[in-house]
Amino acid sequence: MSIKNGNVRWAFDLRSWRCTLNDLELATACIQPEEKDRLAKFHFLDDFKASLVGRLLMRQFIKVCLPELDYNAIRFERDSRGKPFFRPNATDQIAAHIDFNVSHHERYAVLAGSFTKNFNENNRQLVGVDVMKMEYSGGKPLSEFFRLMHSTFTPNEWQFIKARSGEQKQTDAFMRHWCLKESYVKNIGVGITIDLQSIDFRLSTVDLSATDIVRNSVVSFEGAPQNHWVFEESLLDNDHCVAVAVKNPSTEYTTELSQNELLFEMIDFERLMKDAKPLIAVDSEYSRKVLGKQLKKTL
Template sequence: MSLRNGGHVRWAFDLSGWRPTLTDLLLATSCIQPEEKQRLAKFVFRDDFNASIIGRLMMRRFVQLATGLQYDRIQFGRDVKGKPYLKNEGFMVDFNVSHQGRYAVLAGMLTSGDESLELAAMPKIGVDVMKIEYAGGKPLTEFFRLMNRNFSDEEWRYIRSRNHESEQIEAFMRNWCLKESYVKNVGVGITVDLRNISFTIKSNILSRNNVICDSTLKVNDEFMRNWRFEESLIDENHCVAVALENVPPHVDLSQNCFEILDYSELMEGNIPLLANDVSYCETVASKDYKKVK
């Protein structure tokens, strides 16, 4: 667990293998801010609670590692678009979290030592993870018809050009993952016309041990020159994409495969912010996990 070239980290946490005990919950919920704790209490299912608290803990561990800030002095806020950011002044970092399928992921980086840069020129990061499957019940052709407005004509040509249904599903999820990483970076959410966000995928095969960096983006038919994208697999069933804006072209992103953390690594160096809340954790522990279809 360390910073890579250019001050980057790429972390994944396997949620399917984490069934926290009451002791685990007491520690985890004492290591997040009060407003985060209140937000997490609203989740109906344990799966969503677990994924979200792991995301918060990954953010805190990353900032601690990247800045040297004392664990319990780290303060997060949310901007007007709801994206978390580090409130502590004088530290140049950016990070983003996502979860889907069995993984929660974080992509983070040191942004710049030059505080004179305008905000629009600062490096920024977004991440998304997708499980590569289709379980919608409808024929795939009907599903694609219903999703037609979410992809550009060029993207649909790429998706439908794949020879087998499994390849088309992978191409669909890969394009969706790229779009999500981009909109999470800019903070707009999936509320814009996604047909105007169009990716060109040049390498057909993703890998767990190699990062593809050659996909390109057009927005409203304009080539986005200051954007770079990483794509890889966490495992054979989960693809992940990282969107980076204003990262210098000389920074090598090709080795940024995702490192899988366990709970003990994630909690290393923790200092609780809050007192143990047995009642809160017992309520969380009483919630059901989602039934697997």
């Protein structure tokens, strides 16, 4: 699991993880008690697994950034909006700014992280990430779905979406715009509670790729161009797009990273649990109950 000039892009394929009882016993002992309680409320096994992997990705990210820190000493708290953040101990001397964000949808859980050593307190590099399956399965005709979702996008964005040829291409473009907006609002920490038409993306590259990162999409907010932002877009596979919103990109990010160094790295369970140490006692009964949860769909 690599960190490139202070930046991390990891993806976990949930479909590839056929979690055993032993897997769950270990994994659920390596998260904080309050997160364990939070996860227990998920009705479906799919959602439980995705959120659990997200928590473990966060822990592994901090461990990679701060290898001198004991795994079971890593502590997260949540801000007023519920977003997790790393809380170092008062005695930890960390001369760097750490920011990260996680997302999951359908097959993938992803993490984007930033570990910036040379930073200005008023100009810190921040990240937001979102992943989307490029599929519409709502039952209604796509045109009716677009009509109902009219307020989601600006006229400029709808023009781009509807100019694509065929329903699948239009669906791809819709999900791509949604992914970009989610990454942006997650970065600024407001979620999708704001008017999404106040955010206007202009896309210069028509199609995304799994082998190249697109970085030329730009955004305006309430008509004002938003400078000091970079948006990374790519595909994880033919069906899933991913977007990373980088605010105040550092010098290392802008000058020392090649175009495709930040393609998402696929992480399996063994690598996810590297150097993991339990924080709490193994709970076999809890893990058995989790394995008894229903699936929304087959992963």
